[in-house]
Amino acid sequence: MTSTTTRAYPVPIDEQDRLRSLADFGIIGAPPLPDLPSVVELAAYICGVPNAVVNIISADQQHQMAAYGFEAGVCAREDSMCAISIVEPETVVVPDATLDARFARNPFVTGEIDDVRFYASAHLRDRDGHVLGSLCVFDQQPHHLTPQQREGLDKLARMVMDVMDLHRHGQLLESALDKVQRTTRELQRSNASLQHFAGQVSHDLKNPLTGVLGFVALLADTDAVMADPTAKRCIDRALSSATRMWRMIEDVLSHASLGGRPSFAPVDLGAVVHQVVDDVSAAISAAQATVDVGPLPMAYGDATQLRVLVQNMVSNSLKFRDRGRDCHIAITGTETPDGWTIAIADNGVGIPAEDRPRVLEMFTRLRTDVEGSGIGLATCQRIVEAHEATLVIDETPGGGTTMRITLPRP
Incomplete structure (x- = not known):
């Protein structure tokens, strides 16, 4: 690796990437890695020298992460011998440092810090080729390495990197587990809030609805009505709709108590659609629309959520009708070996192809001249996801929008 000398020591040309990689390992300032002492001891034994050390070179210091034969410490990068060897293309072996121009005036050689004579340094190279430091062995006496000893030093350097990689992956796993635990706590808090909110809303809705049901039931028995x-x-019809609303409130409360999880069971899609058409009959009449309901299969899902899904889609078709022609909505269904598909087709203004993914996002409104919150289709998308179903938006032949929901078999 080539280098440029900008201070008292050579700086690798990939210095910034090298330092970013070093930061990712998170070993500087962290507790000692437990496997490194055994590696440096083995390095000293294989090379037949009294000292071995794992040196990591940071921006301005040398950090001795594990040492054998002396106490590990920290020194200035400009004093480090390994700060010089990390720019070399391969393992450095110096029989007598006093005779090597690269190291002869280094304080570890001159006696200012130590009296190193023999010195060998194998690169600690990450997966991208950045040299983070070295596995270094040294002696106060001149020394030589056999080819087998040099090969052993290189293998141990790779082992050091394996230990560092294991540490990094452990940190990532610990961070991920911490995030999962924090998310779980937040979900538990949210679910508790949801249950409290649903219980309060159910209570607030059921009280006046109880009165409505009572008055409607009394009215139904009067001679004038009979x-x-x-x-x-x-x-x-009013009594039927109010009764369904009561049941829906009960279902919402039950849904919230389960932490928002769907309650799956066999569902008569025909009954669900006819209930929706009955509930929105006033809006259908106001739009002078016709709704044709074809044969619909039994499916598997959460009846309450599917009713909300169909009602949102039918209401959307009514809101976004083409004022230049009579509004028509067709609801059909098919059964396949893989599941059940329900299609809701209208002849309204349609949705441009480029806007179809966006309309499923929360608070998206393509038409500001039509009253709405931009929540309806986003709610439908969440229901589809909860059922592990698919929702496809197509153009109706002749103009309009066709929504196809495919529910999978369990």
Whole structure:
């Protein structure tokens, strides 16, 4: 590796990337890595010298992460012999440092810090080739390495990097586990808040709804209503809708108590769709729309959530109808070996292809002239995801939007 000398020691050309990699390992300032002392002891034994050390070179210091034959410490990078050897292309072996121009005036050689004569340094190289430091062996007497000893030093240097990699992965795992624990605590807190909120809202809604049900039931039994078929039909519809609303409130409360998880069971899609059409009949009449419901299969899912999904989609079709022609909505269903598909097709203004992914996002409104919050289709998307289903938005032949929801078999 080539280098440029900008201070009293050579600096690798990849210095900034090297320092970023070193920071990722998180070993400087951390507790000693427990496996390194055995590695440096083995390095000293294999090379037949009294001293061995793992040196990590930071921006301005040499950190001795594990040492054999002396106490590990920290020194200035400009005093380090390994700060010089990390820019060399391969393992450095110096029989007598006093005779090597690179090291002869180094304080570890001159006696200012030590009297090193023999010195060998194998690179600690990360997976991207950045040299973070070295596995170094040295002696106060001149020395030589056999080819086998040099090969052993190189292998031990790779082992040091394996230990450092293991430490880094352990840190990443610990960080991930901490994040999971924090997320779990937040979910538990959110679920508790959801249960409290759902319970309060259910209580607040059920009290007036109880009164409505009571008054409607009393009205249904009056002679005037019994004698007027139209009035009786309207009262019966109001009673049916209010009863379904009561059940939906109970279902929402139960859904919240389960932490927001769907409650899966066999669902009659035909019954769900007919209930929705009945509930939004006033809006259908106001839009002078027609809704055709074809045969729909039994499926598997959460009946409450699927009712909300269909109601949101039908309401969307009514809101975004084409004012230049009569509004028509067709609801059909099919069954396949893989699951069940329900299609809701209208002849409204349609959704441009480039906007179809965006309409499923929270608070997205393509038309500001139409009343809405931008929540309906985002809610549908969440219900689809909770069922591990798929939602496809297509254009209806002749103009309009077709929504296809495919529910998988369990």
